[in-house]
C-alpha cells in the first residue's frame with residue numbers, strides 16, 4: 114500500500130482521519146478510533162443504512178456515514194448537539210414503534226438500543242407509544258424470536274445471507290407494517306434450518322433474537338453495557354480486526 | 360371454502376413461468392399474475408415461485424408484502440378500491456364508499472364472507488379531473504355516483520366478469536383545455552429520430568444542452584447533463600427508462616401523454632437511447648394505468664413495423680433499440696428513480712443508497728437514465744426543432760412549457776399547458792376557480808400556497824412542480840386536507856428508514872388528534888419536531904417532503920387549526936372515547952349514548 118494512497122484524508126469534528134478508496138466515512142472513523150453512533154451497522158457485513166443514527170453533516174449536508182464513501186476534503190461534523198438531539202429522537206422513535214419493556218427483557222444490559230439511549234442521554238421515549246401487536250415465536254428448540262423488540266436493522270438478514278449462506282430471515286410488508294419474516298411456509302422459525310451456531314443468532318442488537326436456556330446467566334449489573342459505553346464496545350471489533358488480520 | 364389448499368399449484372402456475380421465464384427479475388411480473396389467478400398470493404404459491412426462480416422464500420414474501428395491489432390474504436374475486444386523493448374526498452368518495460359498504464354489508468378492508476368481494480381505499484388513481492374514481496380489479500372507474508355503484512353492485516352480484524361490464528363505467532377523458540407547443544403542434548412519428556440521425560448524437564446532445572431542458576418529474580435535473588454522464592459511463596449495456604409511475608396525488612398529465620402522445624414519448628426515449636447508447640428501454644407504468652397497457656403495446660408494435668423500434672432503426676445499421684413495458688403494483692415510492700429500478704428488477708421498491716447513482720449503476724448495475732414521461736416528450740420536440748427554439752419559451756432558468764394537471768374547486772378541471780413563468784392567478788382564472796383560497800402545487804410533497812401568494816409563478820426558481828395543481832375554494836377545511844396528505848405519506852412510506860417509517864405515523868397520529876379536537880399547542884411543536892427529523896434524517900425524497908403540507912399549514916394557515924386546539928398546554932393522546940370504538944363495532948351502535956363526548 115503506497116504512501117500516496119494513505120495520504121487521503123477527511124476531517125471529522127476537527128480531527129484529520131485518513132482513508133483509502135472504497136472506505137465509507139464510518140469505516141474511516143472506526144479505524145481511526147472516532148466514534149459515530151450507529152445501530153444497523155456492523156463492519157462484518159455489507160452496510161445497510163436504514164437506522165439513520167450515523168447521519169453526519171458533510172460540508173453542511175446530512176449524509177449516512179455507514180454508506181457514504183469517504184472522499185478527499187470532506188469536512189464532517191458528527192459530535193454536535195444538533196445531531197445528537199436528532200439521533201436521540203430516532204432512538205425514541207425505535208422505542209415507541211415497538212414494545213420495549215426493558216426491566217422485563219432478557220437483553221437488558223446487553224442491548225444496543227438501550228445502550229444507544231443511554232449514550233444519547235435519552236430520559237424518556239418522548240413520543241406516543243404505538244403498542245403494535247407483534248408475534249413471539251418460540252417454535253425453535255434453541256432460539257426465541259420476539260418481534261416486539263425488532264428494530265428492523267436487518268443484521269440477522271445480512272448475517273444469514275452473507276455468512277451462513279442460509280437466508281433464514283427477510284423483510285416483508287411496508288411502511289409501519291414492515292416486519293421480519295422467516296424462511297418457512299408456516300412462518301415459524303422452528304421450521305427453518307436456523308441453528309444456534311449460526312452467525313445470525315449472534316448479531317441481534319436487541320433482545321429480538323434470544324438464545325434459549327441462557328437467561329440471566331450473567332446477572333443484571335454485570336452485563337456489557339452496565340460498565341461500558343456503547344461507544345467503547347462498538348469500537349472494539351474494528352480495532353481488533355484491523356491490525357490482527359495482516 | 361378454505362382458500363389455503365392448493366394441491367395443483369404447480370400446474371396452475373406452469374403457464375406463468377412459461378410466459379415470464381425463471382429469472383429472478385421477473386418476480387414482480389409473476390406475482391401480479393399469481394394475484395390475478397388466486398386473488399391473493401397464497402403461501403403455497405410463494406414456495407412454488409421461490410423454488411422456480413431459485414430465490415429464497417423470504418424474497419418472494421418480501422415482494423408480495425410490499426405492493427398494495429398484491430396481497431397475502433384473499434381480497435375476493437372483486438376488489439373495489441376507492442381513490443382517496445383529496446379531490447376524490449371533496450367529490451364525496453368517503454360517503455360513496457360508505458354507501459356501497461352499507462348496501463352490501465361490507466366492512467372496508469375486509470373480504471366478504473363468501474370471498475366474493477372486498478372494498479378498500481387506495482392512493483390517488485390519477486382521475487382527479489373526472490372523479491370520484493375507483494379501481495375494480497385494477498381497472499379505472501370514473502365519475503362514480505350512487506347510481507353507478509348500484510349498477511356495480513348488481514354486476515358483482517351476478518358475477519359478471521369485469522371485462523363484460525358496460526364500457527361507460529370505464530370512460531377516461533383527456534380533458535385537454537389548453538395546448539401549447541408540446542401538446543398543440545402536429546408530430547410525425549419518426550421525425551425526431553430522423554433529425555437525430557441526420558444531426559448526429561453529439562450534436563443532438565448539444566441541442567439538449569442549448570434547450571436548457573430540465574426534468575419534469577420534480578427534481579429538475581438538467582437532461583443534457585444526465586444523458587452525458589450516462590453516455591460517458593462504461594458498462595456492458597446502457598438503459599433508458601421512462602418514469603410513468605405518476606404517483607404524486609393530483610397528477611394526471613402523464614396519463615394523457617401516454618394515451619394520446621405515446622409516439623412522442625417513445626420517440627424521446629429512442630432519441631435518448633441513441634445518445635446514451637442504449638439498446639433496451641423500459642416504460643415503468645404505474646399499476647393504476649394498466650388499462651393503457653394494451654394501447655401502448657399496440658403503439659410499440661406499430662412502431663416496430665414502421666422501423667422506428669427494433670433492429671436497424673430507420674435503416675441505420677447497428678441502431679437497435681426496443682422498449683418493454685413494466686407494470687407497477689401500487690406503490691408511490693416506486694416513482695423515486697432508484698426504487699423504480701429495484702422494482703424493474705422485480706424487487707421491493709426501496710430506494711437505494713447513493714452513490715452510486717443510476718447514471719453509472721442503475722438497472723442491473725449498468726448505466727441508466729430515468730426520465731419522466733413529459734421530459735422525454737420535450738426531448739423529442741427539441742430533437743426536431745432545436746435547442747434554441749425551446750429555450751425561447753418560458754424563463755431563463757425554466758425553459759419550455761409545463762403541463763399542469765388541474766383539479767379541485769374549479770369549473771374546468773383537466774390538462775393545461777403553459778410556458779414556464781405563468782402566475783397562479785392567471786391559471787386560476789383560466790380554469791374557472793371561484794373564490795380560490797389555496798392551491799396545492801405539485802401534490803402533497805409540494806407547496807400549499809395561500810391566496811395572498813397567487814402572484815407567484817410556476818418555475819424552478821419560484822414554484823417548481825411535477826404537475827399537480829389542486830385548487831381549494833374558500834371554506835374548505837385546510838386541516839382536513841392536510842390530514843389526507845399525512846395519511847397518504849404514512850401509507851406510502853416504504854418503511855426502510857427509521858425517521859420516515861415512524862415519523863410519517865407520528866405525524867398522522869398528531870394531525871388526527873388535532874382534527875378530533877384533542878390537540879394542544881404542545882402538539883404543534885411536536886409536529887415541527889417530527890417534521891424536522893423527517894426532513895433532516897430521512898433516506899429519500901419521500902421522507903424529506905412528507906412534512907411539507909403540515910409545516911405549510913402551521914406557517915401559513917393558522918386559522919385552520921387554532922380553533923381546534925384545547926386551551927391547555929398538553930393532553931395525552933389516549934382517547935377514551937376512541938377506545939370504545941371496538942365495543943361500538945361489536946354492538947353495532949353509533950348513537951350518542953355510545954359515545955363519551
Ligand SMILES: Cc1cc2nc3c(=O)[nH]c(=O)nc-3n(C[C@H](O)[C@H](O)[C@H](O)COP(=O)(O)O)c2cc1C
Pocket residue numbers: 573574575576577578579580602603604605606607691692693694695696697729730731732734735899900901
Ligand atoms: C417519493 C418520490 C416519488 C417520485 N415519483 C415520481 C413519479 O411518479 N414520476 C416521475 O417522473 N418522477 C418521480 N420522482 C422523481 C424521480 O426520482 C426522478 O427524479 C425523475 O424520474 C427523473 O426524471 P426527470 O429528470 O425527467 O424529471 C419521484 C421522486 C420521489 C422522491
Ligand code: SF4
Pocket residue numbers: 212213214215216218219220221222224225226227262319320321
Ligand atoms: S430489546 Fe433492548 S430496548 Fe427493547 S426491551 Fe429489550 S432491553 Fe429494552
Ligand code: SF4
Pocket residue numbers: 262263264265266267268269270293316317318319321322
Ligand atoms: S431480529 Fe434483531 S437483528 Fe434481526 S432485524 Fe430485528 S433487531 Fe435486527
Ligand code: FES
Pocket residue numbers: 150151152153154161162163164165166167168177178179180
Ligand atoms: S448505522 Fe448507518 S444508518 Fe444505521
Ligand code: FES
Pocket residue numbers: 710852853854855856857858859860897898899900901902903
Ligand atoms: S422510507 Fe423513504 S425516506 Fe425513509
